[in-house]
Amino acid sequence: MTIERQQVLQLYTTNSSFASNVVAWAFHDGSDGEGPGVPDRGSAAPYVTGLDALRDGWRLLQMSQLLPPREGEEHHVSYLPFEFMLERMVEVTQVVAPNGENDRGVH
Amino acid sequence: MADVKLLNTLDMARFVADGYLRFDAVVPDEINRGVLEELSALLGKPSDDPAEFQPRSGTPLSECYPQDSALRRVYELPEIAGAIRSLAGSDPTFDHHAIHFNPAGSPRIQDLHCDAAIDSFDPTFDIQLFYFPHDVGEGEGGTRFVPGSHIRNIHENSVARYQHINGEKFFAGPAGTVLIFHQGMWHAGQANPSDKTRWMFKLRLNPTEPQVRLWDTSDYDEVARGSWDHMFATTAEGDTVANRLRKMQAWSFDGEYRIETMERVRLWRYLSDDPDFDVDWYRTRIEGRAALVDGVDA
Numbered sequence: 001m002t003i004e005r006q007q008v009l010q011l012y013t014t015n016s017s018f019a020s021n022v023v024a025w026a027f028h029d030g031s032d033g034e035g036p037g038v039p040d041r042g043s044a045a046p047y048v049t050g051l052d053a054l055r056d057g058w059r060l061l062q063m064s065q066l067l068p069p070r071e072g073e074e075h076h077v078s079y080l081p082f083e084f085m086l087e088r089m090v091e092v093t094q095v096v097a098p099n100g101e102n103d104r105g106v107h
Numbered sequence: 108m109a110d111v112k113l114l115n116t117l118d119m120a121r122f123v124a125d126g127y128l129r130f131d132a133v134v135p136d137e138i139n140r141g142v143l144e145e146l147s148a149l150l151g152k153p154s155d156d157p158a159e160f161q162p163r164s165g166t167p168l169s170e171c172y173p174q175d176s177a178l179r180r181v182y183e184l185p186e187i188a189g190a191i192r193s194l195a196g197s198d199p200t201f202d203h204h205a206i207h208f209n210p211a212g213s214p215r216i217q218d219l220h221c222d223a224a225i226d227s228f229d230p231t232f233d234i235q236l237f238y239f240p241h242d243v244g245e246g247e248g249g250t251r252f253v254p255g256s257h258i259r260n261i262h263e264n265s266v267a268r269y270q271h272i273n274g275e276k277f278f279a280g281p282a283g284t285v286l287i288f289h290q291g292m293w294h295a296g297q298a299n300p301s302d303k304t305r306w307m308f309k310l311r312l313n314p315t316e317p318q319v320r321l322w323d324t325s326d327y328d329e330v331a332r333g334s335w336d337h338m339f340a341t342t343a344e345g346d347t348v349a350n351r352l353r354k355m356q357a358w359s360f361d362g363e364y365r366i367e368t369m370e371r372v373r374l375w376r377y378l379s380d381d382p383d384f385d386v387d388w389y390r391t392r393i394e395g396r397a398a399l400v401d402g403v404d405a
Binding site for chain 2: 010012013014015016020021023024025026027043044045075076077078079080081082
């Protein structure tokens with residue numbers, strides 16, 4: 001039988017537009033390698049823009065808010081401000097052993 | 108102090124823009140071999156054993172490590188002693204050291220982090236020397252670091268979510284290479300997929316005097332132009348401080364590039380004691396306006 005697992009992709013872009021270029025990223029795979037990975041573009045980000053990820057089947061969950069800087073911190077920099085969280089649900093095989101247990105801890 | 112080779116003004120500008128300087132194969136092989144023996148002997152020992160190789164925090168660097176030790180000889184090399192003096196003064200104090208030992212095939216990997224709590228907004232900084240006493244090949248898991256990240260005010264491994272960043276580097280280089288990082292540099296130890304044990308020795312130093320014009324400033328007036336150096340008006344050509352401070356890192360972006368430049372200028376003003384220095388007029392513009400409302404309830 002198959003079950004669903006979530007994959008999460010975090011993208012950080014050059015400005016607040018989801019269509020701007022990706023400068024940093026992270027991939028978390030709830031399928032533990034059984035589902036598809038992200039495109040391998042060497043050291044470059046898997047997608048040129050956030051929009052490219054949508055076109056590859058990812059769903060946008062959340063984008064960072066645009067918050068004005070606090071007074072006195074207008075000219076400081078900190079975390080990467082333009083963050084987009086995406087997800088993709090993938091099907092994985094659930095192997096059930098004769099004793100009813102399975103290798104993913106699902107009952 | 109013995110012979111030292113101070114940094115020049117453009118070296119300092121590179122440090123301000125990138126957050127690090129790199130000295131390839133600066134330590135001779137004979138010293139590298141001696142250091143590996145000393146580090147092997149220290150591995151697994153209590154933090155005060157032997158005391159002469161395990162300085163206490165606050166000890167002047169000049170009093171750290173035995174006179175004839177290989178470790179001491181590393182920090183007395185003219186290039187390294189000169190860089191330390193240029194960045195942190197004539198006798199900074201020992202903060203701590205760390206022996207990074209990663210056996211062949213080890214999957215151990217650190218999260219991206221910087222070695223600090225949230226620091227104060229003042230521009231003073233510690234330096235950290237990352238010394239690699241043996242060759243580290245491409246893909247062998249040398250330290251990951253993110254050039255230009257040092258001016259971002261973050262807390263330790265709160266940046267761990269950034270698994271990949273454009274332009275990040277993974278150290279690879281010949282034996283005896285030393286990287287000198289600004290304290291704020293984001294970095295992370297990597298797994299060791301090679302068949303060789305990997306060593307790295309880290310030393311953190313605290314400045315004990317203002318980090319102002321401690322380098323060889325004989326080139327200063329030639330390469331550090333006035334605040335008129337403005338990319339939308341009159342821009343100085345060639346290799347200048349302003350042009351180095353304009354560097355856009357591969358992971359940087361239009362959304363914050365100008366603020367990054369302003370932060371570099373803030374650091375440069377501290378280092379150079381040149382309050383009028385600017386790049387592209389960003390600080391000069393707002394400072395001029397601020398004077399208009401002095402004493403006005405705006």
